[in-house]
Amino acid sequence: xxxxxxxxxxxxxxxxxxxxxxxxxxxxxxxxxxxxxxxxxxxxxxxxxxxxxxxxxxxxxxxxxxxxxxxxxxx
Numbered sequence: 001x002x003x004x005x006x007x008x009x010x011x012x013x014x015x016x017x018x019x020x021x022x023x024x025x026x027x028x029x030x031x032x033x034x035x036x037x038x039x040x041x042x043x044x045x046x047x048x049x050x051x052x053x054x055x056x057x058x059x060x061x062x063x064x065x066x067x068x069x070x071x072x073x074x075x
Contacts, residue, residue, distance in 0.1 A: 004034065005052045010073030011065055014038075014046040019070070023048055026068035030060055045073045 011023060020038045027036045027050055035051040050056065065072050 005055050006049060007052070007056060007061075008047055008049045009061060009065070010045045011038075011048055011070050012045055012073045013070040014040055015042045016040075019046075022068045023065065023070060026064040027061070030056060030064055032056065 014020065014023065017040070020040050023038050023046075024036045027033055027048060030050075030052070032053040033050055033056070034053060037049045039047045039049075041047070050061075062072055
């Protein structure tokens with residue numbers, strides 16, 4: 001069985017539970033993603049911890065977050 005990858009992304013622009021659901025749905029739609037945990041920091045940089053079966057393509061993660069209406073933070 002392949003080793004799972006865990007990546008954490010900072011996300012700006014999230015303010016509520018609906019934002020959390022949008023990001024969760026967007027990231028779960030990426031190939032290989034098996035779990036998403038979002039920590040909402042309203043008015044600050046929220047984090048999404050993503051578990052996947054292989055390393056995720058950075059451009060795909062960025063596009064998924066942007067399509068959901070948010071942006072990755074510069075961390």
